[in-house]
Amino acid sequence: MxxxxxxxxxxxxxxxxxxxxxxxxxxxxxxxxxxxxxxxDKGAYLTAAGGCYGCHTDVKNDGKPFAGGRPLETPFGIFYTPNITGDPETGIGGWTDEEFLKALKEGIGPSGHPYFPAFPYTSYTKMTDEDALAIKAHLMSLPPVVQENRSHDVSPPFSWRWLQWGWRLLFFDEGPYVPPARASEQVTRGGYLVEALTHCGECHTPRNFLGGSDNSLYLAGAANGAEGELVPNITPDDATGIGDWSEGDIVSFMSDGMMPDFDNVQGSMAEAIDHSLSKLTEEDRAAIAAYLKSIPPIENKVTSSGP
Ligand code: HEC
Ligand code: HEC
Structure with a gap:
């Protein structure tokens, strides 16, 4: 018409x-x-959950986000985190997806060298490729920062990278994430968050003298955590763990660092809450709490002289 x-x-x-x-x-x-x-948004969320910012930013000296240089004190010496911004020369801007996955999930760098486990690839190995690549996409969407990496201050033999090949044989179990048997959907999600992303076990599971995790004491606390801290037992044991915390207590603790006795949390846990756990959704914090309640209670009193 x-x-x-x-x-x-x-x-x-x-x-x-x-x-x-x-x-x-x-x-x-x-x-x-x-x-x-x-x-x-998904990449930003997973990056927060993974706690990359806290380790890869020299927050105390006003360092640029993800440009590295943060000192990590360990019983073996001081590690300085590398630049993981998109700068092609000093950061990881030139990396392919495959190189990123190999670093994060296998602990091996682009030139074939093994990483030290001060980089918790031992947890990230359980991440899905999809989640890992969403993190990479997020990092690459941020402003690249030109900042040279600083070499680690670790003495031999712990500074010998090639020894990591032996360490890996002894202590590295490559992913993927396997949920606990007969776990509900919520516990399955919580376990993924704890084991693959938020890496609670990197601090809350004790290590042997070579720095390997003692999985028979999974999340049962450590006397000499990073920076010499006492890390409490967070299994649901009534006497020595957090058996007397309700799921609600755990959820609100992860959002504001307040313990059921109204004490405020300190040290590296406060950092983990600030930079990572407080940024999770309420649903994800509840999933972590449900998972923590579902794992076997382990009686282990952590004292400064204990395991
Ligand atoms: C507990 C501290 C810590 C956390 C948390 C952490 N990293 Fe790292 N990362 C390190 C250290 C230390 C190294 C250097 C290891 C080495 O030199 O062998 C490293 C190395 C790397 C490398 C290799 C860089 C290079 O130039 O070879 C990448 C990539 C990386 N981290 C990405 C990430 C991402 C992504 C996250 C979050 C999902 C993350 N890291 C969380 C400590 C950490
Ligand atoms: C970087 C090391 C680190 C990581 C990662 C970490 N924690 Fe902690 N956590 C600590 C330290 C250290 C303390 C003790 C803080 C203090 O004494 O104030 C602590 C304390 C706690 C407490 C208080 C327990 C009590 O009895 O006082 C809970 C609950 C807890 N963490 C849960 C978690 C959960 C859940 C995760 C993972 C989602 C996690 N933590 C990840 C280091 C860590």
Missing amino acids: LFRIGQKRFSIKGVAFSLFGATALLLTVGVQESRAQEES
């Missing part, structure tokens, strides 16, 4: 079709944009 407005002739069908076309195009662009936004 044709009609006139002034000198112009329009076809109603034509107008309708082009309107439809334009709307469809706008919708498609919109959907693509919101999908990209969702992907990038």
